[in-house]
Amino acid sequence: MKHKVILDQTTRNRNIQHHLNELERDNYAEVPELEIVSGTITKPRRTSEVDTSQNRKTKARSKKQLLSQLTVKKNLNALLEESRIDQLPPDIPTYFTAIAGPSRYPPRKFCSVCGYLSNYSCKTCGMKYCSVKCLEIHEETRCMKYTV
């Protein structure tokens, strides 16, 4: 008899969280080598003041340094840690205190195949389905194929 895999609740929750993070993506496919920017960039506007050549050189160098410092790529999690707002006392409102709380209503269940209301969930992975037809489609295409 074929041994059927059954995911436990923590893995199912992890899959749901992973799916929510996927919904925040900008691009479906990551193609980083396209970052080479071709000549359609506009040159920054030259300042209208006229500096003496000595001043302009030192000004330009420190500006370049500053710019390279500011444009270091940091993702949001790193910035959140760096800001240390989680170490503030709890009565000070911050990005974290502003998160809206959970709903008072229980969640509604939708079939992951057709989108109508569902009453049943897949034994293996936990995704919802509404009828045997949708269950067959789910097992053929999606079940256990996109897990973390």
Place this chain on the structure above:
Amino acid sequence: MTERKVLVLDNGANTIKAGYALFSQQPKIIPNCRVTRGKGDKKTFIGDQFSSCTDFSGLYYRLPFEKGFLTNWEVEKGIWDRIFSKDVLDCDPQKTSLLITEPCFNLPNIQRTYDEMIFEVYEFQSYCRTIAPWLCIQNDISSLYPNRPQNLAEPPDCVLVVDSGYSFTHIVPFVMGRPILPAIRRINIGGKLLTNHLKEIVSFRYWDMMDQTYVMNEVKETCCYVSQDFLADLETCRKNTRDNPILQEYVLPDFSRNTKGYIREKKCVAEIYDQSDEQVLYMNNERFTVPEILFNPTDIGMNQAGIPEVIVEAINATHPAYLKKSKNHLISKKDYLVVTDDSNLGLIFINLSLEMFPFPVNDVDLHGLFYGNIVLVGGNSLFSGYKERVEKDLRVLAPSEFEVKVGIPEDPITYAWNGGRQFASTPEFDERLVTRSEYMEYGSNICLRKFGLGGDEIDE
């Protein structure tokens, strides 16, 4: 007031609304992204150059904003350079004052980067940084409620702004023009998530559209609406084509003949095989289940409440004691207290001499004022049926003695920019500005002090 050139920049995650305060009535709406095409001619579009793009296949987007915060300054600088160049706004930063928006609860390290970029790299003359909902209330809010009696048409003291944008939705209560910081709430649902969700379900059910963000965004904006009775609409969708008014056939653009998709009239059975070269997307329950996520984030597994419930949560978190005395506090000129017996009006004018602070009104009355003055802004407010649904759901949740009044401006996307334009011509704008010389002398701390909207929480 000195004559100065003020550039108002509503720096959003999806689009930047930019324009000069004195010269323009409407801002330029510029996509805030750098788009590259992978295959083919490998062109790059920055900001407004994207409007010249005709082929939307294989596009790769680079957004400076991540989850609503400006993290990628390299891309943003490129876009700002383009906006300030002669081709777009022709701005000379050294002769201009800047009024720019930031997200609510922007991180202090990111705020410092804003200061450094604006003063040390671009060298603006002076600038003011604030949150978009605050600019929204600089408009004439009372004009959003046309049925109010004329003698009480002064701007309301308590306003609740629901800003539902690309990255998230913020609910911000304001009293006397200042936000109540501990009562601001954020739902992590925005237009980006709705488009991505639509892409996913369409790709699973019909055609693979995962690469076509632009096209699916158009589909979302054209076909999706907010349902007033979700379960009834869901049942209607099960019926066959003739009895189902919800089903729409969206013809997808093919980039040889038409670059824009459109909804076509439903064909009856006999004609289906005629035009087989058109790719048609059948939008059935997807039309309203996608915007439904704004009202029920639990539909996709996110453990947060929807907009109406969070409005109630935010209002319940307001309390007059949160309004501490502040050095920058602007004393109200109104000098009478009017509490009407007719509880339908909900506008109270309050005497604010410093001795009477905090309010001589208890917190329950304060809540009633918020329920009567709700404003919906942001891109997601453009869904048809959005305002009615918020009113309907909120009426169920709000206490029965309060009147629920929801207003929506004609253009929810440019409303903040318009407020910025109005604000830039008031004397209060000069008080809030930080000049470059002040910044060079005091550093970022002066920006923290002048732009801090809640008063002195940071000092205490």
